[in-house]
Amino acid sequence: MQEQPDGLIAELQAKNPKAFERIYERYSESTFGVIYSVIGDKHVAEEVLQDVFLKIWDNAESYNSSKGRFFTWVLNIARNAAIDKTRSKAYKNKKKNLTAEYFVDIIEEKTNLSSKVDAIGIKKYIEVLKPYCKKIIDLLYFKGFTQSEASEELDMPLGTIKTRNRNCINKLREILTA
Template sequence: MGATLTYTEAELVHGLKARDERIFSYLYDHYSPALYGVALKVITDETAAVDILQEAFVKIWRSIDKYDASKGRLFTWMLNIARNTAIDSLRSKAYKLDQKITDIDSGNLLSDPSLAVHLQVDHLGLSKVLELLQREQRIIIDLAYFKGCTQEEIAKILDIPLGTVKTRMRNAIIQLRSLLTQL
């Protein structure tokens, strides 16, 4: 039976600064579950959290020289890197665009009950009025008003010209206005 190898925080920092891959491997093995947990709490997507974990460890490896023991423990510093990496990912345009595309692909544009906006306006009967629009118009209205996309983003998501988005949106708004005045 071999003894379990442990390191002090100072040994970990020294080993990382010396680019010791055994120390880095030890750090990954012992701290990745906690850092993954932080990433998952922010991003709530397991696949994305794994990517964030990898990115966080790359940042830890590359920026260990910026670590200052007088400002806090190594573990706290690493947690902050993981958390900030997850927040940056959440705020990134690529992540937001991916989430919007996922919504379109899954066909949940207007029927997703978890969308608070839909639940709030449902008492107005807006969901039923939106169902009267053509599918392409519903998608554009949903992306613009319920998902917060710009017309440029909608054009990219749907892979259609910006002018087409503007025309469909204008026609949808005119039709909605007409339908709502009939109620």
């Protein structure tokens, strides 16, 4: 359950530094996870995370709640920044040393999960996750593919993507609330 903190967002848009702090506390770790899954390098991911939160600060007023969730707005900024980074020269040179780039591998390899996370639940989820779920979630959530781009990439009809993804996420929710 994650209620959208509308008051806090309004304060952020009014450039209240306190609100920024709270927004950071609330969204930074999951955003960091998304960025790291795309980038695969902790230091570069930190740089991108900083850029992303500066953008959130600078452009907060451009968030429009009629277009979607604040969570999604932040997610879009993060994915775009991370993907831009992977296209940069500096990153390409560094790429040889990368270890992980995929949320499933990252979570599997991690030994101590954040206190914010139901560690047992998440680990269990990754274990039972169907291969197509891994791909769908990676593309749609972590990589920011649109439904039709994912449909093309995975060679699945649009409707199939939609229903399968729902099943994949339902499984996650079941395990987390169990």
